Amino acid sequence: MAAEFITETVHSERRITKVFKALSDSTRQQILHLLEEKHRNVGEIVGKFDLSQPTISRHLSVLKEADLVIDQRQGQNVVYRLNDGTLSRSMQHFFGQFAGCQSALR
Amino acid sequence: MAAEFITETVHSERRITKVFKALSDSTRQQILHLLEEKHRNVGEIVGKFDLSQPTISRHLSVLKEADLVIDQRQGQNVVYRLNDGTLSRSMQHFFGQFAGCQSALR
DNA sequence: GCGGCTCATATCCGCAGTGTCAGGGGTTCA
DNA sequence: TGAACCCCTGACACTGCGGATATGAGCCGC
Structure with missing residues (x-):
């Protein structure tokens, strides 16, 4: 009865996992906060960090x-x-699966 | 005005980033779901996966x-x-910072 | 069309992450 | 005390991620 939960392959990752991976980096979190204020072009975002343009570009991708x-x-x-x-x-979708989070969701 | 958001060091990671990193792995997500049903010891968890006991132990840590x-x-x-x-x-804490998520939070 | 600006992609490098096996520490029980 | 069981840690290999630089592609203005 092993591996009963294994449902994904290397190349087709579950959406939620992709989202968490994207969120699991400080720079990307900060980019999201910047974009929450307003939409910005790449150059503006690069200017907010001590990172190269290609690096920011990859974070964006x-x-x-x-x-x-x-x-x-x-x-x-x-x-x-x-x-x-x-x-x-x-x-x-994710947090709604946990009973302890129900009280925080509408 | 670069790097105005950089507030963390290599060894002291923001809590939220640690949480997202932990969630950004399919096995760990599944472990959380298993523990949502009921508390379990390590052996029981290992039995649910095609992974070795040390590997599961690492995920748990x-x-x-x-x-x-x-x-x-x-x-x-x-x-x-x-x-x-x-x-x-x-x-x-995290999602509450985004206006688009307010409607989903209580 | 050419040069310049903006952004994406290719490639490389160092390090962190994820898996393995081997070994050891804690607990129980005879 | 010693054997058996449960789990963690160490050492290693392999892969993936996050940085960099160099280069290419797309879009202007002249």
Whole structure:
């Protein structure tokens, strides 16, 4: 009766796991907070950190893969905005499975 | 004005980041679900997976480090139980910062 | 079309994470 | 005390992640 829960493969990761992986980095958390204030292009985000542009770009792609942000090209710039619908749904789906969290959810 | 958000060091990680790291692994998610049903000792948990006992033990220590589980020795066994208070608080603290999640929180 | 600006991708490097097996410490019981 | 059981830790291998630099692709303005 071993491995009865193993349902994912290396290349198709559960959505919720992807979301948690995306959230499990301080820089990406901070990026989300920046995008919560307002949508920003990549250069603006880079300016907030002591990290190179490619590094930020990769963080953004991780967040995009997790569907936590949405990108849109505007001329030369690429504007990123928060996709808080994913945040909200992920939260309800995962935490809603735990009885101890029910009281905190609507 | 770079790096204005950098507030943590390598060895003192923010609690919320530790929680997300702990949650960002499928095996650990499944362990939490097992412990949500009831508290279990290590052997019982190992029996649910195709992983060695030391591997499960490591996962349990990660969950314990994140304060998501509580361990208690009972004779030969070590019983783990879910600490859903941490789950609930983490959820409210982090997701509560995002306007798009307010409607889902009580 | 060319140069310049913005952003993404390729590649490399160091380190952290996840798995293994071997071994040891704590507990129980005879 | 010693054997048996349960679990943790150490050492190692392999993989993945998060940084960097170099380069390419896309979009302007001239």
